[in-house]
Amino acid sequence: MFVETPAIFKTSIAKSEQLLYQRKEKGEMGITENEWERIAKLLEIDVEEIKENSETSNVMNNFDNSSGNYIGNNNNYCNIPEFVLKDLQDYIALLKEENQRLKEELKSK
Template sequence: MEKLKNLRKQRGYTQDYMSKIIATDVSNYSRKENGEVRIFEDEWEKLAKALDVPVEQIKEEKTASVVQNNDNFTDHAVGINYNYYNVPNQVMDNLQDYIKILKEQIESLKQEVKTLKSKK
């Protein structure tokens, strides 16, 4: 995601600043900027707006791939395999939608708890 990174630096913005724009932590933003984690459409739009450019100027699509990292430890005869797979965009979008709904429900429940506590 070199276009995004370069423009962010040109504008003098920190990763911390950009992470706040898409409501995530700096570590996750860094992974997004480095292409390790997917940037969603709504995030591209927010980032482009913050950088005052069209989305097309910063958006880069990463090709899907499967990465296998096999770490085998011979001490104590333990073998650990880590497999990382790219999840299809449609599945990720559905999961993001579901997460959004869950966050809204959590907020609603927090308000309900607050209301109930205030009635005591």
């Protein structure tokens, strides 16, 4: 006798699977060998062709919804509070004064 699964359980299972997939996609969870084999079978290719290689690669994560495909210059903008900028400018001015004083001290020797 076949019993229909209630919709609430189907929804719960779907959300659970989606969360697991998202964690795997982010690299928070690994992909099992069985999953690699199923993916390879669906794509009709060898498992080795889709597995990540162990070589080092550069990964750029953009958390501002911008694309990661850049050619040439990458411009990154950050919001820095005004008081931090003011403190840094004051510190730079202080360092310039110190450099000038030390240069004059060297000249006098």
